Amino acid sequence: MPLENQSAGKRPNLYLTGFMGTGKSSIGRELARTLNYKFIDSDRWIERDVGMKIPKIFEEHGESWFRDCERRFIEEGHPNEGCVVALGGGLVVPDGMIERVEQRGILVALFASPETVLSRTSRSKNRPLLQVENPAERIRELMAQRDPIYRRVGLAVSTDGRSFADVRDAVLRIYRFHCAGIAASKSQ
Numbered sequence: 152m153p154l155e156n157q158s159a160g161k162r163p164n165l166y167l168t169g170f171m172g173t174g175k176s177s178i179g180r181e182l183a184r185t186l187n188y189k190f191i192d193s194d195r196w197i198e199r200d201v202g203m204k205i206p207k208i209f210e211e212h213g214e215s216w217f218r219d220c221e222r223r224f225i226e227e228g229h230p231n232e233g234c235v236v237a238l239g240g241g242l243v244v245p246d247g248m249i250e251r252v253e254q255r256g257i258l259v260a261l262f263a264s265p266e267t268v269l270s271r272t273s274r275s276k277n278r279p280l281l282q283v284e285n286p287a288e289r290i291r292e293l294m295a296q297r298d299p300i301y302r303r304v305g306l307a308v309s310t311d312g313r314s315f316a317d318v319r320d321a322v323l324r325i326y327r328f329h330c331a332g333i334a335a336s337k338s339q
Contacts, residue, residue, distance in 0.1 A: 162188065162233045164256030165326050169301055170294055171240040172271035173261035174310045174318060179237040181319050182326075192237045193224050200228070218245055225251050232256075244300055257329045259322050260304040263311050265290045 183190035
């Protein structure tokens, strides 16, 4: 899909999606520094906008209401260019959300194994979907549901067994390659 509001010389937003614990926020912060872009975490934006933490949002309003907040974030919650945006793990799951994000910028999915995700998320209490008796089983269930959706993105990087710098550089190469393609298509 063509990017909205993009013209020659502009800096398309870079969006990172993937399951929780794949490195979207940590890699995103570093990519923003490298590119001299603003870093935005969609979950933190929603928390500030709503005035409560994610677990409290889920408890008081439910997951469906939270997904509506995510949709609003994509539609009006951030600038049209010059941002690296770490998306919540479920943001692209509802029908049409991948396409909405891709209209706003370049979308890259990060992947990790269930074991890696568990080790990265096991100490966090800010993950309402993992506040269950068996988080490892819940991770496998959610990944089985979501991985086919993330794979539809087409641009993907595995974070398993790779250094932080290697993952950052892989995403950066993808982003720059696609920016060059956008610039070339606009000059024709």
